[in-house]
Amino acid sequence: MRRRGVGASAITKKKLETSRYKEHGNELAMIQLDQLSKQLETFHSHLEKFAANHKQEIRKDPQFRRQFQQMCATIGVDPLASGKGFWSEMLGVGDFYYELGVQLVEVCITTRPQNGGIMPIKELHQKLLKTRGKYAQDISLDDIKTALSKLKLLGTGFTLLGTGSKQIVKSVPGELNMDHSAVLEVAQKYNGKVSNSDIEAMYNWQTERIQHVMEHLVREGMAWIDTQTPNKETWFWFPAFFNVKNNN
């Protein structure tokens, strides 16, 4: 009986077959890779074309800018990554955030003696609009947050506290924990004035915990003490949230 494939020639043949399969497989993979990179290239060029077409909107409209940035982020393109890359040259978007970052630092530093290094993001927004002047590009809260996140890389202690529209920008080094942020939130709500009993009523914390938090905020220069109050309780005032019009 004739048995197949035991001889030396059969082994060579089999080897040849596997190598051919491998070759073919590689070929297929190559084609796929090629296609994929072509697709990505097309996508990239479309994105660039899109950016070029909508350059004006991206520069002028904060809402549009935010959406464009989200789109870029999902495919791993960071238009802010470099000051010299295609994106910044095309859109001037890198420069935009550098400029905003510098202005933001300036505003924070000049107001620091008064507010102790904390400022509601809305107030920062108003001040930035003022310093940038009437003819500059409009900026949104999201732009401020983006500029802030870029500043974080420098480790200068610029951080955003809280959530929502009552967010606070902190421009001094030093840690603020959840308790501090919680008190700042109440202070902001009460136009810059809180007492221990306000905090207790709000969060039901123990006396020691409240005292500890308040002492820290006074030590950081964010709160001033007032002992001439109608109810004889010490009040803590935050210049950052104090508005003459609201209190008188």
Add this chain to the structure above:
Amino acid sequence: SGFNWPWQYDFPPFFTMQKNADTKFKQTEAWCSLILDYHNHFNLFRLRIADALASPLFHNKAIDRRMSKQAVLEILDILNKKGNVEWEDKEKTSCRVFWKTTAQWADIIFKWVNEIGLNNTVCTLHEITNGPNSTNQEFHNLDAQILVDALKILQTTGKAELIGEDGVKFF
């Protein structure tokens, strides 16, 4: 009156001495400039503690906050070290307030002398501070003692010579 109060004047804890050193420094500095600006605006050269404590300067009725005597003394002592305040008695019941130093007054007066050409003329002290030629000057109605002190500075640099009790010749 038209005096521009600083924002701190309406900030209630401004009237309570702060315990944090940095905050207290900001507070006392703000008080120092407020006191000088206030005296400058109302052309006041003397501060009596008892009167001042009851005046709007140290008592903001709108927000019901006032400075204690101890706090006022502390701030005036800082101004004293800066050369803007001079106690008139040991008990510190009143002081003179110089919102400009005597040397600054001397400069301003001599500049005015040159402007209107009073060089090489004799004039009375009253003429300088209350005469028609100085109505628009900062030193109009200047305290007589401060004027004499300023003129003495000009005398040491050879720009003026005091004549008798109430006359001066400029060079």
